[in-house]
Amino acid sequence: MQNLVTVFGGSGFVGTQAVRFLAKAGWRIRVAVRNPNLAYRMRLLGDVGQVDIVQANLRDRPSLLRALEGATAAVNLVGLLYERGRQGFQAVHVMGARNVAEAARAAGATRLVQVSALGADPESPSKYARTKAEGEAAAREIFPGLVVARPSIVFGPGDGFFERFATLAQFSPALPLIGGGETKFQPVFVGDVGRALARMVADSDAEGRTYELGGPGVFSFKALMEMMLAETGQRRLLVPVPWPAASLIGKAGDLVAGIVPPPLTADQVESLKADNVASGRHPGLADLGVAPTTLEAVLPTYLYRYRKGGQYADQDARELEAGRA
Template sequence: MQNLVTVFGGSGFIGAQTVRQLAKAGWRIRVAIRNPNLGYAMRLHGDVGQIDVVQANVRNEASVRRALEGATAAVNLVGVLYEAGRQGFQAVHVMGAKTVAEAVRAEGIPRLVQMSALGADPAAASKYARTKAEGELAARDAVPGAVVVRPSIVFGSEDHFFNRFAALAAVSPALPLIGGGKTRFQPVFVGDVGKAIARLASDPAAAGQTYELGGPATFTFRELMEMMLRETGRRRLLAPVPFPVARLLGAVGDLAAGVVAPPITADQVELLKTDNVVSGAYPGLPDLGITPTTVESVLPTYLYRYRRGGQYADQEDREMAAERA
């Protein structure tokens, strides 16, 4: 096996795929998460003894240093989609990235991969996009050779995009199209993102580079909702919601964020004002020898659970259900 890599946030949606790919590549892996009790299944992604789970919080320097002891590479995947209590954008995306990178430098670890996001921009109106960019800068300030990874929206069986709207479509007669649903996305498969990160952690030639990860096609928000509805066999009204109205809805979501996962926040509304597609100015999946996976080939493998009749509903059943829904 290769040397030891510490993966911060390794039990999450993207983290689990990253750990699986690193294990396939022969790394010994230390998964560093806030609540180790919730990461018991991580050891099943590799051989016996290949994967360990330890406690670490990117807001606590001492725990980060302990998690990095003896490592030869580090991956920081920690991030939040909305702010709740102490888990704020500034604390996690900026200060967390700074803490990890400075600890990587102090431990003399040669490779660091920092997760960011498409649209990261220090001048962005969205706090999410702005702090993602600030996190990139903080990581590279401490470790100039840090590799930055910027994916578009990531899809897969446990994603927070298609699952969220499919669940909403199961109970609501209408789905909101923020800003008319014209925002463009380039969805990227979580397995492809995991492969990319695993390859970048092993490649010294990638030092200091930024990678934009997008899928093989672009879609508007409306097109993605229509695709989801076809796959789940439901007919729902797609209701355009102007940005000013959506921002009011997002403000309500902000108030609920400390208690439940909000359907949308004001900052997410701000994000939807900008397309989320690769710029072409940076290398991506093809440059890593990875053929991007299509959305159409993966959605049926997990959206079946939102159909009437579940995975056993055939096409005719789904069409009939769509007419009734």
């Protein structure tokens, strides 16, 4: 079916923005998710009938083929931040990517975009980064024109980074700086990533390329925590945690990963030992015509929820000062 794109994992944090920009560009979109009942709001991102929702599982080839029937393009956003049960990095990042690529080729799709991660490296000590790279290679072997997107940490309303630590700061007097907090990041706005993915689907020049998606600034982990605390109006100790101690915390997180989201895993500690910034060897947002959005412009628009007084915090402070005068 002409102008139809299937988005696997399209109901997630990044996927929602990808679907929104694809809809704006005029695509018909099929959002493929494991639990369609939880993704009903996706239809609101397009015109009536423009966005459809179907069930699919990366381990189930027939469901992949049904989701891709008639599609001219596909985007695979499915990924894990930590392993739990049957949901392992090898199964999702590698075999899942391979299965989507095989199904896309069999269905006759002409464009496939694989969302990986900045820092993907087959030689990385981190299983997350290693399997992301292996997934890229597995998919490209089957689908030579594969387009790869490698974002740094992605920020925006509902993110799993700034909001996670802002929540922790609400009840903890201190925040950990893993390895001293010197690891560098290049945070990228979720809206910019969504726009970039829509461009990758449509731009013929993107075929076979890898894009590194980073924002306009590079920050240490410590600097990011300081920015978050400044925006939320919280004073918390920032405590350096040496790598050996962080590894012990990560191992404890591994033990509870199958029950609750862990604060830190051993593999995430390994990931934090390497900077998460664009290498400069691949094109980025600018090459897709996307102007990167700064952290400073976006953080205040959603971290206000963690301030005492919320969106009225500044007004309350002014009124308090006026009363003292």
